[in-house]
Amino acid sequence: MKSPIKISIRELVEFVFKEGSIDLRFQARSSMTIGTRLHQKLQKEYKEGDEKEVFLKGEVLSGDVLFQLEGRCDGIHYNEDEVTVEEIKSTAKKIDFIEKGSRVHWAQGECYAYLLAKEKGLSHIGVQLTYIEVETEETKSFQQTYTIEELDRIVTGILEAYTPFANLLLTNEENKMKSIEGLAFPYPAYRKGQKNLAGAVYKTVIESKSLYANAPTGTGKTISTLFPTVKAMGEGRSKWFYVTAKTITRTVAEEALLLLEGEGLSHRSVTITARDKICFKEETICQKEYCEFANGYYDRINGALIDILTNESIITRTIIESYAKKHTVCPFEYSIDLSYLVDGVICDYNYIFDSRVSLKRLNDEGKNDTTLLIDEAHNLVGRGREMYSASLKKSDFSLVQKLYPEHGGLNTSITAVLKSFRRIKKEDGKAIRSEIDEELLDSIMIFIEIAEKNLGEGGREWPEEFMQLYFDVISFVRISNLFSEEHRFVISRSSDDLEVKIFCIDPSKLIKQVAKPYHSSIFFSATLHPFSYYFQQLGGGEEDYRFLIPSPFQHEQWQVGIHPISTRFKDRERTLPYITHSIEETFNGYKGNYLIFFSSYAYMQEAYDKLNKASLDADIIIQAPNMIEGEREAFLGEFQSDRERPVIGFAVLGGIFSEGIDLKGDRLKGVIVVGVGLPQPSLEQEIIKDHFNALGMNGFDFAYVYPGMNKVFQSGGRLIRSEEDRGILKLIDDRYLTPKYRSLFLEEWKGYRVIT
Known part of the structure; x- marks a missing residue:
C-alpha cells in the first residue's frame, strides 16, 4: 500500500x-x-x-x-x-x-x-x-x-x-524522498564559510528554530540555504517558502533549483508573479464577461493542475504562462492554487508578511510544516514598516462626496468622517500621538458598512476614486487592529488638506508574530550589518541562532579609496565640480565599466549634467524613475566585457541596480558611491529617532545612519562577485573618515586609502 x-x-x-x-x-x-x-x-x-x-x-x-x-x-x-x-x-x-x-x-x-x-x-x-x-x-x-x-x-x-490526483501527488512525493537521500551539493567544493552556513541552516530547520545569518557577497547564500532546507525534507519537513523583495533574486533561486535538479533532485516549486504583472489582458478585470481566462476557471483548473504537476518541476513564470494559455486559466490564480500543492514556493515578502495578500488557505498546521527562507532580509525592515502602516486623506473623502451628492446614506457617512477630520485639524494637540483618534475610527467604520452595502449592489460600476478610498479605509482599519506602543498616530496638516497616518516605527514584533507559526525561519543577507540593529529589527530573540561569517574573498580584490568631499545638501552646489572631477579621474585612471551611485534622482541628474562627458571615452547611461523590466534588462545588458567603449551607469542608492545583480569579471571594473546614503529627513524618520532615543539607544543611528550605510554596503557589494574579480571601490564623502563610519566598515573595506 x-x-x-x-x-x-x-x-x-x-x-x-x-x-x-x-x-x-x-x-x-x-x-x-x-x-x-x-x-x-x-x-x-x-x-x-x-x-x-x-x-x-x-x-x-x-x-x-x-x-x-x-x-x-x-x-x-x-x-x-x-x-x-x-x-x-x-x-x-x-x-x-x-x-x-x-x-x-x-x-x-x-x-x-x-x-x-x-x-x-x-x-x-x-x-x-x-x-x-x-x-x-x-x-x-x-x-x-x-x-x-x-x-x-x-x-x-x-x-x-x-x-x-492523489496518485500523482503520492508518486511525486515518493520520487522526491528517494532523490533527497542521495542528493549532493551541486559544486565540487564549498566556498569559504559556505559549508558552515549550510550546516547552520540544516541544524536550524531540524531543530525548528530561527536563524539570523549575515553571509557576505560571494558566500553563495541561495544554494547554501536551499540545499540544506531540501535535505531536511528527508527528515519530514515537507515545504519551504523562499521570499524576497526583488525579481532578480527569485531568478537566482530558480537557478539554484536547476543545479539541484542536475544532481538528481525530483521536486516541484512554483514562482508567484503579481496579478497585474502576469495578467494576459490589457486591464486586470477578473470577471467572466471580460476575461476568457476567468470564465469557467474552476471547470478547467483540475486538468491544468494535473498536467503541469505531471510534466514540470521548476515552475517559473514562463512555464505558468504557457500552461495557463494551453488550458485557458488565469495565470495568477493558477500559480496560487499550485502554491498549496508543490514542495517549494518562490514569492515576494507580502505573500507571507502582509495580511492584505497573504496566502489565506495556508493554515497553522500547514505553517508548522513549512520553512521560511527570507532572502535579502535587510529589506524586510523597511517593507515591514510599510506593510504595517496606513494613511487616509481628508481630500479623498471630499472628492468622493462631490461625485455622489445625491447618495444620501453614503453622503451622510462621509460628512461624519469629514467632521472628524475638521475637528482634528482645528485641535492644538500634538501632530504625533500615541493613541488613535477613536471618533474618527468610529465614523470610518460606519462609512465601511454603508459603502459595502452600496458596492454589493449589482448593475452599477463604481469609479476608481471610490474603490481606492474604500480599499484605503479597509487597510487603515486593519492596521488600527495592530496598533501598539510601536505605532504612532501621525497628523499632517496643510492649508488645503489633512492626512492621518498609523505609522509603524518598529516592525520587529509583528514580523516575529507572523513568522512564529512556521516550523523554522531563516533570515539571511549579505548586509545584516550592523548585525545587532537588524537582529533587533527583524524580531530576533535570545532563543534564536545567530550566524556571521567573513567574506570568502581576499581583501586584495578590493581597491578601496575614500575621497573626503562633503556631499551634505548645503554643500552640494559648491562641491559638485569636485565630485564630477573625482569620477572622471577614477575612470581615466582605471578604464572599464562603472556603476556610480547617488542618494537621489535629483542629485544624480545634477552630477550627470555637470560631468565633462568629452573627457570620458565611454557611453554614459542613467537610471530613470519607474523603469519597467525590459528597460532594466537593457540597462544591465550594456555592461558587457567585450565593449569597444566602456559604459558608465548612473544609478540611485537603494534602487533596483544597487542589489541583487551579478556583473562578474570585466562586466564591472568599478563602483563609486557618492554620499553616505542617509534617508531624507522627514517627520517619520524623526519619529523613529525619538522612539529609539527614548529606549536608551542611538536614535539617529537607527533612523538614519544604519539604513543609509546598508545602501552603501549593497551598492559596493556589486563589485566583487567571484574569486577572480578585481575592482575599484571609491567612497566620496568626508564622513567616511569619522570614527562612527569607520567602525561600521566591512572588514574587506578597511584597507582603504585616502584620496586628497
Missing part, C-alpha cells in the same frame, strides 16, 4: 465539485469577520447538549490509497435518537434565490456526517445545510437523512474522483 495522504474535507470536496468562473467583482473585505460573527450568532442558539466547531477525522481506503480525512464541522445537533451535522454558509445572495444548496456544500456536510457516523457507530445520520444572508441575517435550511451505506457510497465516489 502507498503512503497515506492527509487532506482536509473542504479541500477534497472543492477539488471534486467546485465549478464556474473567477469573479472578483466587489466582495466585502470584512466578509470573513462577518461570516465568523454570523456563524457564532447561529451557534449561540444551539440547545444544551449540542456541539459546535467539532474537529472530525478518520481514515478511508480507496483502491490502494489510504486517505486521512479531517475537518471542523460547524455544529452537531442531538435530538433524542437523531444526530444531525450542520454546515453553515454565510452568503451575499438573497436567501429566496437559494433553492436547494450547492453540491460542494452538501458534499462537505456529507463527509463530516460520514466521519461522525463511523466514529459513533450510527446506522443513519442527518445533514443540515443552513444559509444565512449577510445583509438581512435571515436564514434558510435544507435537511436530509442518510444511511451509513449511502454515505459510504457518496464518500467513496468523491475519493475515486480525487484518486488520480
